[in-house]
Amino acid sequence: MVTALRDARAVAETVTDPELPMLTLADLGVLRDVSEIDGKVVVSITPTYTGCPAMDTMRDDLVHELQRAGYPDVEVRTVLHPPWSTDWISEEGRRKLAEAGIAPPGAAPRAGTGPVPLTLGPTVRAVRCPRCGSADTEEVSRFSATACKALRRCRACAEPFEHVKEI
Amino acid sequence: MSFDNAYEAITEENSSRWAFGTGFEDPLSGVDTTIPDGVDAAELAAYCLMLGDDALVFSHRLQQWCTNAPELEDEVALANIGLDLLGQARLLLARAGRAEGGEHGEDYYAFFRDEHEFRNVRLAELERGDFGELTARLLVLSTWRLALLHRLTGSRDPVLSAIAAKGVKEVTYHRDYAAQWTVRLGDGTDYSHERMTEGLATVWPYVDELFTPHPVELSLARAGVGVDPSRTRGEFDDVIGQVLGAATLTLPEVPSVPGVSGRAGRDGVHTEAMGYLLAELQSVARAHPEATW
Structure with a gap:
């Protein structure tokens, strides 16, 4: 099963971002994990922005690609924490x-401990x-x-x- | 392969070509939404509706700026900000649904509640004004929301804390955008200064409401899940003072608009603008209650 799992991960890593199709979800840091639980492939992804309208399409694409590769049972889970960063x-x-x-x-800017600083001038x-x-x-x-x-x-x-x- | 009609040909086999009809409708899909020990689920749901409704209703006002903004760049900016808030609203309304036992999804809360069931602050719902009013409202609401979300990153509810951590990143640049426009207009021409002053005077009567805690907010703040908004007033005043100082503006001296017998937005008591806003927001979903998209 280790081999099969590696294959599932390899398949998930080929799925591209719907809005930046030159990038895979893995390149973008959106693909957080691929694992197998009770014979089911579980893929975890994280949204870039909370309102990102591409999330549904990403989930759909992952399910389709994995099913086409021979994994009938696929679940896509959302991971909200830690929040996505462009550093990924x-x-x-x-x-x-x-x-x-x-x-x-x-x-990416590092979060400090105090209140979030205000930026009034051009960056x-x-x-x-x-x-x-x-x-x-x-x-x-x-x-x-x-x-x-x-x-x-x-x-x-x-x-x-x-x-x-x-x- | 032949098809009886063109529709079949384009929908056959692979729906991934299309943004609609993917069948994925839950923004919290796969997220562990167990209620933490000692937290009252009904209070948590009410609290998520408060924060979610603020975002949903103000997002709707921002969407009304599409095709009405002064420049294309600002049109795109306001649509982006509205989309971020809509995303936050979706997660929060979905969180409320799970806390209430999972009977309802986000769409129910957005489209099938009546006015008195919405818990947003009144400032979010006010009729759309001019760009000066928008700038003032966005400055006030984003400064306040950022202070709340920043504290909520330490919430005992891991879902709320995760939503807040994502929201902080977004509302940070919402506030910067509004603050930079406040400076540009306030410290611009005599005319832009006057319009910005008027904008502030329009929104300021609704500012005290933002810092008046609802019993649910107080109770959840004690439980380490929510934030008592009155505790953010100092930070809010500091930021607003800094922005208005740079913008050569002064705080308007206008009386607060009280609620009805002490009840305001958080209690479901809204202004006249709210009914019209909901009529527009909900009309399609209510005309086609069984529809999915």
């Missing part, structure tokens, strides 16, 4: 994002343009087409691009 995106995932023209995130981040590599880029909007991305512009090549924001 793998090196491979970061490379694929950059290749697709999306700037990968830097290190300066060293984000390189995924097209020309210039560090001379600016944030256009902290919000973009999906919850996980900000919109930026490169001052060197003038291209707009998306950036997976640190969380």
